[in-house]
Amino acid sequence: MKYIHLYALLLSFIFCSPCTAQGRIDTLKSIITHQTKDTVTSYGPNTMVRNVKEDSNGHILIAAMFTGVLRYDGKSFTNLTSKLGLHRFWNVLEDRHGNLWFSTTDSGVYCYNGKSFQHFTTSEGMASNAVICIYEDSAGIIWFGTGGGVSRYDGKSFKNYTTQEGLSNNSIHTILEDKTGKFWFGTGGDACYFDGQAFTVFRNKDGKAFYNVWSIIEDKKGNIWFGASIVEDKKGNTLVVSPGLWRYDGSAFTLVAKRGASAIIEDKKGNIWTTGSLNPNGVGTWTLSRYDQKSLYSKKPVVTEIMSIEKMLCGLTEASDGSIWFGSMNGVYHYDGKTITDFKK
Template sequence: MKYVNLYALFLMTAVSISCKGQSKTSTFKDSVQYKNSTVASAAPNSMVRNVKEDRNGNILIASIKGVFKYDGKSFTNLTSDISSPNFWDVLEDKNGNLWYGTRDSGVYCYDGKSLQHFTTKDGLPSNHIGKIYEDKSGTIWFGTRAGASRYDGRSFQNLTTKDGLPHNTINTILEDKAGNIWFGTSGEACYYDGKTFNVFKDKAGNAFNNVWAILEDSKGNIWIGGSIVDYKKGSTLFVSNGLWRYDGTSFKKVTSRGTSAIAEDQQGNIWTTGAENPSGVGAWKLCRYDQKSLFNEHPKVKEVMSLNKMLCGIVAASDGSIWFGSMKGVHHYIPK
């Protein structure tokens, strides 16, 4: 394995920008707290699609130039032996195996000794692996451009529109406490109860389109984030639904801001990355929704960082810090 020293470390002061660019269709106006924040940006200096934390507190980074591990001192390229790297997701499963999802080369699994490579030849519906998720039973789920796939350690079982899935491009996957599997797709979002797919809708009967992030918080609420427009259905152009919360009974809109990733920290604050404008045009923000006001009509949100480039992936680490990816690399924010 190739060891990469920590480099390109510099401090960035987040630029606070007003909410004037927010969609006029927004149900609520965010109460933004303006405060400069210190963010460190470091290797790898390439587009980072996702960030995770392993069982030992190391940060795992999926980028277009490889999957990296940061141990608090230096970065290690975990995939230096894989040719043509372009990684979209990484996962450490409960057995300690590392899974690497690629843009067009399928998925790799490293058990600490050997590397396995799975593609459509082995049963995957597509070689584009955008999301990897492990459910409570240990089954590994893959979100692809041709449907969802689950791997039980022996074979792949694929679920597509032929089985009732609303759209074959899977952006995110979550298992809730009841065992339902939620899918954010480039069409309508849904949950799978093991038999059927159920499209969930808001009070007005509208489905959630182009969902990129789904999170179940520590209190059992489901958070759903819609991001930039991805496709046209007929002549209708789908725009971000923003950030919503589901309490088990009904959906409540939190903001119209685009949301590409969601995380909950140890204090119960909700963190998001996404475009301020739901169309995806303009600045992208790292935001924190204060846990004390989450259920208020107008929750308080702090804009921590603003970039004119897309922000991808976010993890609230066990040490209290926040890691997230962008077109420029990986960023590390330590709340004061």
């Protein structure tokens, strides 16, 4: 058990033609067209990279705070948002129509169709201009996790869910639709799911809610994986927490590892990868870890620490070639199974 996160306080400080979800053109605010060329460089960003994704062309999309959203084609980095000015870019999504969505924690969301940008903020109906996550569901609806609740965009208008509608906490870190159609939300307070009618907070076998959930995935077997802490005690305004990587099989929760997991993916082979701190307060060593699929359900899964660094590690993704990309406090890294590459100048 450790005392609650300086890391969480840092994140709270950071936190504090037009395109649509259906590929249609509507009348919402389209603000910027291509009048200048995108910035191209042979070096990656040297600012915090919160999330990394791969697009349908096999290019790597990198959301770097105060730098922009960059696209890496294997040779050079193109800043797709250089004309938007400096913002705290946090996440990126390519939807099924090929539109790119860029979230910020200070200026809402931008949607880019390759020619022009469309800007969505509270003026267009979003719950908040601080947007942490973007998610496209099985019906093509775009969901946004914000600092003021969940915003659902159907291509025409926004529907917002907050604590007034039963959401457990308005600070949304991550969103997942599982194979049964339920939506899972990881929040700064706890985690819950939405069955279309009501929100349910999920708890461990001792009845305790999970705290500060940054990542949720569903594996190939239908298990839900997430990184979260359990609040063990409260001393004044200080919480005493125990962090961990958890797995939910539909009936019971299993603590897989007693270490932080701020980002989680499952690779093509079924291995689970995480980035997270070895120290519950977020200070000290952070690791990129791989949990061997052959031992995932044993009492002591085999975990390999691929990289350790005395700085925060962030979002990660597996590229189509099987390599792993992940962000950090000061740039983006690539792991090809043997070598870790740092793209900073």
